[in-house]
């Protein structure tokens with residue numbers, strides 16, 4: 274096993290469990306990481322926290338979905354895996370008043386409702402069923418726990434088991450639907466030590482979220498990989514107080530793994546980079562014309578700051594490399610060129 278291997282015989286698995294179960298307890302169980310008072314923003318910055326331009330772009334996307342739905346009286350915005358509801362609150366604030374008046378805003382989260390969130394934002398533990406509008410899941414699927422497979426010395430993929438202190442031991446060979454998922458989406462060559470994260474629970478979680486829409490658009494944004502470019506040793510890691518740390522299921526750190534988003538796609542969906550998506554929504558990192566500096570100095574400074582934030586959201590090697598999964602339901606793709 275990577276890192277802390279224990280191949281010494283004896284009871285090698287006593288107390289160890291698969292990563293999926295261990296991470297579920299460590300992140301979402303009583304006292305789990307995502308139930309802590311500081312919330313995700315206490316440990317890392319997502320696009321939502323990086324700049325208000327992100328919420329502004331999402332509000333514009335909601336307006337496009339609204340138009341595709343012929344401006345319904347019950348337009349709904351679902352902030353799926355809402356953290357502390359930051360995106361929901363900002364999108365609501367960015368909407369044109371006429372659209373805001375008609376919009377039901379729902380934040381879906383495992384953690385409790387934070388104090389101070391605008392009252393009209395509903396706080397739910399499941400996506401509301403049968404809605405028309407936009408469901409937006411920023412950095413959700415990477416936190417849906419998955420099992421890890423690692424090839425043994427005979428080239429057989431085995432489920433990796435983990436102790437509470439992060440020590441890993443090999444479990445049984447992967448079988449059943451998990452083996453079928455690996456075979457289809459992330460086949461492991463028979464070389465010892467190669468690893469894969471079994472994304473089936475994410476495919477199912479995503480399909481469930483999409484099914485909550487009657488019509489509209491579902492979007493998942495995450496760091497992702499696709500067939501042909503899977504990371505040979507997987508990407509499971511930890512984050513704590515802004516730093517990457519070893520993955521240990523102790524409830525004190527985030528546990529995350531990049532998402533095989535191509536496996537989550539349903540018919541009619543597509544993938545694009547965050548850079549492409551934000552550009553299509555008008556958030557570009559280009560500098561304002563220099564002439565503005567003399568005609569409207571304050572406006573120039575604002576435009577410059579805004580261009581800097583857009584550049585961060587669209588940066589190569591940074592947030593711009595995130596992948597957007599667009600899944601239209603009963604409407605044309607609102608970002609189609």
Ligand SMILES: C[S@@+](CC[C@H](N)C(=O)[O-])C[C@H]1O[C@@H](n2cnc3c(N)ncnc32)[C@H](O)[C@@H]1O
Pocket residue numbers: 307313319320321322353354355356357381382383384398410411412413416417
């Ligand atoms: C990385 S944070 C992202 C928060 C926010 N979307 C953002 O971009 O800043 C992941 C969030 O997903 C939540 N989460 C994970 N699984 C969930 C589920 N099945 N239903 C609702 N929330 C979930 C976690 O509690 C956590 O707040």
